[in-house]
Amino acid sequence: NAGVTQTPKFQVLKTGQSMTLQCAQDMNHEYMSWYRQDPGMGLRLIHYSVGAGITDQGEVPNGYNVSRSTTEDFPLRLLSAAPSQTSVYFCASRIAEGGNYGYTFGSGTRLTVV
Amino acid sequence: AQKITQTQPGMFVQEKEAVTLDCTYDTSDPSYGLFWYKQPSSGEMIFLIYQGSYDQQNATEGRYSLNFQKARKSANLVISASQLGDSAMYFCAMRDTSGGYNKLIFGAGTRLAVHP
Numbered sequence: 001n002a003g004v005t006q007t008p009k010f011q012v013l014k015t016g017q018s019m020t021l022q023c024a025q026d027m028n029h030e031y032m033s034w035y036r037q038d039p040g041m042g043l044r045l046i047h048y049s050v051g052a053g054i055t056d057q058g059e060v061p062n063g064y065n066v067s068r069s070t071t072e073d074f075p076l077r078l079l080s081a082a083p084s085q086t087s088v089y090f091c092a093s094r095i096a097e098g099g100n101y102g103y104t105f106g107s108g109t110r111l112t113v114v
Numbered sequence: 115a116q117k118i119t120q121t122q123p124g125m126f127v128q129e130k131e132a133v134t135l136d137c138t139y140d141t142s143d144p145s146y147g148l149f150w151y152k153q154p155s156s157g158e159m160i161f162l163i164y165q166g167s168y169d170q171q172n173a174t175e176g177r178y179s180l181n182f183q184k185a186r187k188s189a190n191l192v193i194s195a196s197q198l199g200d201s202a203m204y205f206c207a208m209r210d211t212s213g214g215y216n217k218l219i220f221g222a223g224t225r226l227a228v229h230p
Contacts, residue, residue: 031216033217033218035220040123040222041222042118042120042205042220042221042222042223043159043205043207043218043220044220045217045218045219048217058217059219088157090159092159092218094216096216102149102161102164103149103161103218104161105151105158105159107157107158108157108158108159110157
């Protein structure tokens with residue numbers, strides 16, 4: 001199993017550019033989430049999804065869009081990049097019920113907006 | 115609102131000693147779960163241990179144990195016999211069920227340095 005795969009690992013954008021961060025999981029997990037990590041602030045939830053076709057906003061959704069057309073994929077779109085979106089982005093997934101509800105994280109995407 | 119607080123920005127410990135990383139939480143939900151994750155310098159998030167609010171015993175996973183004090187709303191991580199490879203950032207997190215869906219909310223983290 002590949003687990004949770006994020007691409008790209010690194011990206012530099014100019015202010016105003018748009019891009020999509022990719023996230024795919026092969027564990028048939030219903031729940032998927034996007035977090036951003038900034039120094040001294042832990043991880044903050046951007047958007048999440050509880051299944052194909054169902055998404056909702058997290059703590060810091062402004063400037064980001066998501067969609068969930070399949071169980072496996074949960075892309076994060078930056079509509080018009082701003083320097084404040086410079087961060088490390090993590091995608092995570094988990095099964096809906098059972099076990100210890102632990103999330104599996106991808107390896108992260110380090111984004112710099114100049 | 116649910117909240118996780120980690121008051122120790124940084125900690126250090128001598129190799130082979132035990133160390134406790136503090137975590138307090140705030141929730142009005144009677145059913146909740148608490149997690150600890152490790153983030154080494156390579157950046158990945160590694161799940162360490164889980165404690166459910168109704169679990170009768172404190173969770174243990176190898177050298178990791180969770181000192182769960184429900185009345186005090188604390189869920190401290192204890193690492194026994196520290197190793198150099200334990201040097202990393204450690205995050206406490208809580209399962210947030212507001213809105214009917216399970217999400218994780220994180221504390222700000224504690225950076226642990228293990229000295230030889």
